[in-house]
Amino acid sequence: MSSRRAPRGEYIETDTGNKVARKATLVGTQNIMLGGKTVIQPEVMIRGDLIRTAQAPSQAAAGAAPNNTAVSIGRYCFLSRGCCLRPPGRPYKGAFTFMPLRIGDHVFVGASTVVQAATIGSHVHIGSKVVVGEFAIIKDYVRILDGTIVPPHMVIPSFSIVAGQPARLIGEVPEGGIDAFELRDLYKTVGNNPHPAPV
Amino acid sequence: MAALTPYTFIQCPCSDSSTLGRPSDANPAANATNDDDEEADEDNRTFDPRAPRSNFSLYPLEYLLYCEDCHQIRCPRCVSEEIASYYCPSCLFEVPSSNLKSEGNRCTRNCFQCPICIGPLAVTSVETKPDPSLLAAPDNAAAPHSGPYALTCSYCHWTSTEAGLKFDRPNNIHAQLTKLRNGGLTRLTARERRERRKDPAYRAHLAAAAAVAVAAASEDVDDVEERGRGPGIEEKESLDVETQFANLKSFYQAQLANPNSSDTGLTGLGDLGFSSPTSLSRIMSIYTGGSLRDKKAKSRVGAMREALDADEGFQPARLDESAAIAALQAHGFDGTSSTAQLAEQPVNIGEPAFPHGQAHFASDLRPVPHLLRTKRSKRCPVCRHIISKPEAKVQTTRFRIRLVAGSYIPSIAIRPLALSPIPNTSSSFSSTSAPIPTSTSASASGPAIPGALLEPLRPAHFVLTFKNPIFESVKITLGAPAHTPGRFSSKVTVLCPEFQIDANTDVWDEALKEGLATTGGGAASGERDPRERRRRRGGTEDGSQSGINPTTQLEVGKIWERGRNWVSIVVEVVPPSLSTLPSGGGDSGLPLQEDEDVLEIPLFVRVEWEAEMGGDEVGSVMPGVGGSKEKGEGREKRELAYWCVLGLGRIRR
Numbered sequence: 087m088s089s090r091r092a093p094r095g096e097y098i099e100t101d102t103g104n105k106v107a108r109k110a111t112l113v114g115t116q117n118i119m120l121g122g123k124t125v126i127q128p129e130v131m132i133r134g135d136l137i138r139t140a141q142a143p144s145q146a147a148a149g150a151a152p153n154n155t156a157v158s159i160g161r162y163c164f165l166s167r168g169c170c171l172r173p174p175g176r177p178y179k180g181a182f183t184f185m186p187l188r189i190g191d192h193v194f195v196g197a198s199t200v201v202q203a204a205t206i207g208s209h210v211h212i213g214s215k216v217v218v219g220e221f222a223i224i225k226d227y228v229r230i231l232d233g234t235i236v237p238p239h240m241v242i243p244s245f246s247i248v249a250g251q252p253a254r255l256i257g258e259v260p261e262g263g264i265d266a267f268e269l270r271d272l273y274k275t276v277g278n279n280p281h282p283a284p285v
Numbered sequence: 286m287a288a289l290t291p292y293t294f295i296q297c298p299c300s301d302s303s304t305l306g307r308p309s310d311a312n313p314a315a316n317a318t319n320d321d322d323e324e325a326d327e328d329n330r331t332f333d334p335r336a337p338r339s340n341f342s343l344y345p346l347e348y349l350l351y352c353e354d355c356h357q358i359r360c361p362r363c364v365s366e367e368i369a370s371y372y373c374p375s376c377l378f379e380v381p382s383s384n385l386k387s388e389g390n391r392c393t394r395n396c397f398q399c400p401i402c403i404g405p406l407a408v409t410s411v412e413t414k415p416d417p418s419l420l421a422a423p424d425n426a427a428a429p430h431s432g433p434y435a436l437t438c439s440y441c442h443w444t445s446t447e448a449g450l451k452f453d454r455p456n457n458i459h460a461q462l463t464k465l466r467n468g469g470l471t472r473l474t475a476r477e478r479r480e481r482r483k484d485p486a487y488r489a490h491l492a493a494a495a496a497v498a499v500a501a502a503s504e505d506v507d508d509v510e511e512r513g514r515g516p517g518i519e520e521k522e523s524l525d526v527e528t529q530f531a532n533l534k535s536f537y538q539a540q541l542a543n544p545n546s547s548d549t550g551l552t553g554l555g556d557l558g559f560s561s562p563t564s565l566s567r568i569m570s571i572y573t574g575g576s577l578r579d580k581k582a583k584s585r586v587g588a589m590r591e592a593l594d595a596d597e598g599f600q601p602a603r604l605d606e607s608a609a610i611a612a613l614q615a616h617g618f619d620g621t622s623s624t625a626q627l628a629e630q631p632v633n634i635g636e637p638a639f640p641h642g643q644a645h646f647a648s649d650l651r652p653v654p655h656l657l658r659t660k661r662s663k664r665c666p667v668c669r670h671i672i673s674k675p676e677a678k679v680q681t682t683r684f685r686i687r688l689v690a691g692s693y694i695p696s697i698a699i700r701p702l703a704l705s706p707i708p709n710t711s712s713s714f715s716s717t718s719a720p721i722p723t724s725t726s727a728s729a730s731g732p733a734i735p736g737a738l739l740e741p742l743r744p745a746h747f748v749l750t751f752k753n754p755i756f757e758s759v760k761i762t763l764g765a766p767a768h769t770p771g772r773f774s775s776k777v778t779v780l781c782p783e784f785q786i787d788a789n790t791d792v793w794d795e796a797l798k799e800g801l802a803t804t805g806g807g808a809a810s811g812e813r814d815p816r817e818r819r820r821r822r823g824g825t826e827d828g829s830q831s832g833i834n835p836t837t838q839l840e841v842g843k844i845w846e847r848g849r850n851w852v853s854i855v856v857e858v859v860p861p862s863l864s865t866l867p868s869g870g871g872d873s874g875l876p877l878q879e880d881e882d883v884l885e886i887p888l889f890v891r892v893e894w895e896a897e898m899g900g901d902e903v904g905s906v907m908p909g910v911g912g913s914k915e916k917g918e919g920r921e922k923r924e925l926a927y928w929c930v931l932g933l934g935r936i937r938r
């Protein structure tokens with residue numbers, strides 16, 4: 087996450103192609119993993135400081151170095167202005183602990199959306215002003231429309247289109263609609279020297 | 286009013302009944318007489334996107350599939366689906382189809398939805414405060430909780446204890462729930478019920494309970510909690526739907542086997558004659574022409590009696606609704622269950638107080654086991670070839686076959702075109718220097734702002750970008766009515782109705798170009814840069830469109846812009862004024878209907894290309910629309926034609 091270039095653009099572009107807005111708030115950056123080519127727009131907040139305090143028993147037994155990743159994000163994700171990624175937390179063996187938030191590739195998070203999911207798959211589109219409750223599990227190729235509230239612990243299977251408060255299935259992603267989740271082109275349209283969207 | 290983003294809907298050929306059947310299906314006699322009419326029809330026929338029927342045939346491109354054998358578009362309405370696998374949308378376990386018959390179409394694991402809000406329910410310990418944040422993650426079960434347990438909604442905080450449902454174990458909730466009635470009483474399975482009825486002690490208990498119930502019924506029962514619990518009338522006769530049906534069925538079968546039964550339970554009905562097998566067979570013989578008349582039947586006497594007790598499936602109607610009225614007075618309308626909530630409730634849920642799932646009060650609703658979902662493959666309705674087939678495994682998202690229309694027919698993107706309010710010179714728009722506004726960088730004026738209202742009676746321009754997905758160059762011919770159908774008719778001019786789009790070249794070419802553009806920085810050439818886009822003069826000139834055009838800077842018959850595998854053309858529309866209602870016609874006086882202010886133009890698209898010869902082609906199955914082809918040496922001409930609707934925007938009222 088070291089900035090390579092000197093020019094004071096709106097974005098810091100990293101070696102792995104991440105474009106992180108200078109006005110984004112990333113707390114606990116050492117616990118935030120970015121897969122590369124991810125766009126983080128201004129006013130985005132990622133709570134990397136909310137790390138797991140209780141270790142999984144297998145890890146403790148193995149004596150391995152504690153894995154402190156709080157938020158991991160895959161490639162070609164797009165975090166829109168004002169969204170917030172926050173690891174979910176719950177009591178575990180009598181103590182409260184956070185659990186990591188894992189996000190796959192090509193995940194779009196809309197503006198002013200709050201995500202507290204446990205896992206989000208790849209090729210997921212989350213609209214704006216959405217709340218994804220704690221420990222929700224969102225599989226691949228899911229579209230969450232604007233203003234949806236996904237209740238905590240909800241599981242959303244692949245190819246679902248959900249909307250409403252609480253979220254309910256309103257349709258299925260059609261066969262011809264799965265290419266639209268691709269975010270490579272969107273990635274190019276932002277940054278310090280953006281390219282226009284292709285035709 | 287929400288801004289309208291331009292859209293393109295495509296009409297599937299299945300909406301046209303004349304193209305659905307094979308050619309032989311058509312009646313030749315009718316064809317001969319109406320031939321001239323039909324042909325004239327065919328030419329003049331325009332498509333009205335507002336016709337009620339159109340609602341069912343218009344789809345966005347991504348919803349359409351394509352049959353490679355018929356060379357035709359297929360839509361969700363006409364494809365036939367086959368279920369590849371069933372799975373629970375919550376636990377994502379696949380359910381074998383053999384289990385469906387025995388266990389129904391709902392998940393039999395611990396997957397439940399809230400009956401109030403459909404949120405997911407999780408198992409919580411009743412002893413600790415049922416806080417949904419403490420819920421059901423798997424390792425939570427290891428925590429030293431003890432029963433009883435309840436299901437709690439993580440969204441609205443409903444808990445099953447509100448319906449009096451508590452569970453002894455945190456697992457296998459589904460099995461526990463089927464044995465639990467609201468209020469916590471056990472619900473007997475059919476076998477248990479049969480065994481219990483044989484128990485003399487139980488019969489004695491029933492008789493005593495009946496006496497109590499009679500006494501209780503005279504009092505005013507206004508305690509709702511008492512309704513399900515007291516050993517009242519419900520307890521005495523209550524059967525769940527399955528048991529009642531089974532009892533009735535076996536009773537009537539016994540009656541039919543023994544027609545001489547003179548033990549008439551209801552003599553009054555017996556006298557009417559409808560309950561006797563004799564009269565039944567007489568009635569049957571009327572409808573079967575008398576030939577099947579059983580002579581012996583006449584000699585048979587006696588009548589079928591009706592069921593008399595619960596063993597025979599007899600259930601008295603519950604006419605005492607005082608408890609329900611009292612509850613309604615106590616809880617009001619908000620306490621009742623909504624239609625949507627009732628629809629979510631599975632039928633035969635086993636609660637005798639409302640045997641058909643018709644819980645009147647929200648407090649009677651039970652947790653809803655998740656309905657299973659399916660993965661489905663799709664077949665062409667005409668040739669039965671599979672055109673979409675997902676991997677059956679629930680967790681994979683791959684497809685074995687996926688023939689989507691988007692990889693066969695051109696996509697049409699719409700964007701408003703910013704023409705400066707005061708046209709400068711005619712050269713400014715035919716020169717290559719004019720920058721094309723694209724996406725967010727477009728700081729255009731007036732109608733070019735996406736979603737802006739269209740000004741009535743003022744020409745507006747839209748750029749239609751056709752992108753060719755196939756590896757052959759295609760020729761596109763467009764047809765649009767000069768005036769859109771409907772009460773408020775817009776003038777439409779397609780400035781370039783005929784053009785050629787180059788082939789969608791190899792993916793590697795594209796990748797290489799992209800690589801150049803990104804490594805070389807902004808100065809590198811390539812179609813990514815709007816300024817570098819070539820603007821060829823129109824590919825094919827069309828003389829018929831050479832009428833006087835108000836916007837002189839736009840050249841008729843010329844392509845607006847062209848790229849590797851795409852072509853942009855301009856459409857000019859003059860929206861009508863919505864304030865002046867048209868005169869004449871039956872419905873002219875009606876006020877503006879919903880979405881009548883949306884400017885939609887029907888557009889007929891004909892795509893022609895040359896393709897490699899396929900193997901066994903059945904393209905000729907679709908006359909007129911399908912692939913008509915002339916055999917050449919290894920190449921054949923293909924043609925595809927369809928209507929689509931372009932939604933351009935809303936007109937200012």
Ligand SMILES: [Zn+2]
Binds near residue numbers: 299358361
């Ligand atoms: Zn169809």
Ligand SMILES: [Zn+2]
Binds near residue numbers: 375376377395
């Ligand atoms: Zn399940």
Ligand SMILES: [Zn+2]
Binds near residue numbers: 399403443
């Ligand atoms: Zn709820």
Ligand SMILES: [Zn+2]
Binds near residue numbers: 353
């Ligand atoms: Zn076919």
